[in-house]
Amino acid sequence: MRPLAYARVSTVAEAVEIVAADPAGAFLAGGTTEIDLVRLGVARPDLLVDINDLPLHDIEDLPGGGVRIGALARMSEVARTPVIAGRYPGVAQALLLGASQQLRNMASMGGNLCQRTRCAYFRDGVSPCNKREPGSGCSALDGLNRGHAVLGTSEHCIATHPSDVAVALVAFDAVVHTAGPGGARRIPIDDFYLPPGDTPDRENPLRHGELITAIDLPPAGIAERSVYLKFRDRQSYEFALVSVCAAVRVEDGLVTEARLALGGVGTKPWRSRLAERRLLGAPATAESYAAAAAYELSAAVPRRHNTFKVELAQRAIVRGLTQAARGGMR
Structure with missing residues (x-):
């Protein structure tokens, strides 16, 4: 693994400021995806900013029957929270089916939403891949594509998004809250994921230094x-x-x-x-x-x-x- 600088922060503002100031800076939460990509040489940050001390772990009721999930709440914690299991069982089931118990205990909700594709051509670090190296081509188009997408594809990328819980959150119109150098934003989750089009390397609208802080599930009686x-x-x-x-x-x-x-x-x-x-x-x-x-x-x-x-x-x-x-x- 290449040398990395490491910082630990205690406020959202500090986390945003440090990462935004370093073009090769990145946030580190559970690390279940980020560290893998660093080891593979696919992600190449110079600085990892540990955000695990930030006050973003809570799961709380919202007026009218919705729920707010802190971005650092762990998958296992969210799945077993009665308000999630009772009001949004599809979300709880997606979390339980999304990873092994060990990974669920570590992986954060915000990190889960931002995880990268498991396409082997993206992760091997050498095959042509427009996600990893824009303009290099897509090896999956004519390669081994058994696990790849059939909807929303383009001639530049056919990789699937791997998250399970994101599927359930999309079904119930969740909203992603962020904090960044330009201030706070609310992003409907269906808009949070971008189709590949001509720019498959751009998977979401997050700007450099912008951090997911929470995920809102609006009231939805049908979800029960x-x-x-x-x-x-x-x-x-x-x-x-x-x-x-x-x-x-x-x-x-x-x-x-x-x-x-x-x-x-x-x-x-x-x-x-x-x-x-x-x-x-x-x-x-x-x-x-x-x-x-x-x-x-x-x-x-x-x-x-x-x-x-x-x-x-x-x-x-x-x-x-x-x-x-x-x-x-x-």
């Missing part, structure tokens, strides 16, 4: 019956081939509201708005769910090795909606 399902090669800790967060409200046999988001198939956590709109007013049946799923996946652009993801995602949507309509996991 939500589910998160994850389909992967192994049932032990593994990244999703396809995942789905689903919630549905049914009245008199018809769908009156639906929330749906996918993981493992998009270049960002994928809010399935086409399917949601298709479901409104439709009978709450497997046939309606399948039609909505097919409509959502009609825009998919599969590659040589990941064509199976299109059908797997459609089946996952049907199962998720069916389970949610029956009352979720509880």
Whole structure:
């Protein structure tokens, strides 16, 4: 590992000031992603600023029934907090399925949202990769792309975003709070993740020195019956081939509201708005769910090795909606 400077801070303002002043500075929280990338030579900071002493660990109620999650709250803590497990079970399930117990005890919520793709071409440090070295090309386009995206892709990148909990947060319109050199910002989470387009190296709108401070989940009664399902090669800790967060409200046999988001198939956590709109007013049946799923996946652009993801995602949507309509996991 190359030499690094290290600083430990106790206030948000100090953390922002130090990182913003160093073009190669970076924040360090749980370190479960950042340290891996430094060891691989993919991330090359000169300075790591340890933010673990910042007062950003709390999980608190918001007026009207929402919840604010501090950016340094650990995944395991958030998953077992009664207000999350009760009001947003899909979020709790996504956290529990997102990593091993050891990683969940270390990984912070803010760090989870900012983690980089697990695309092997990005992480090997030598293959052409537009995320790592803009303009060098995308090795996955014609390479081994079984785990890659089929939605939101471009000719410059087809890497998936790896976060599980981000999928559930996107389904329920979470808001990301930040502090930076330009002051505080509120960023709707669906806007927090940028499609690759011509600039796949730019994954989110954070400016250098801008720090996530909290994540708000707004009130959403439909979330109380939500589910998160994850389909992967192994049932032990593994990244999703396809995942789905689903919630549905049914009245008199018809769908009156639906929330749906996918993981493992998009270049960002994928809010399935086409399917949601298709479901409104439709009978709450497997046939309606399948039609909505097919409509959502009609825009998919599969590659040589990941064509199976299109059908797997459609089946996952049907199962998720069916389970949610029956009352979720509880």
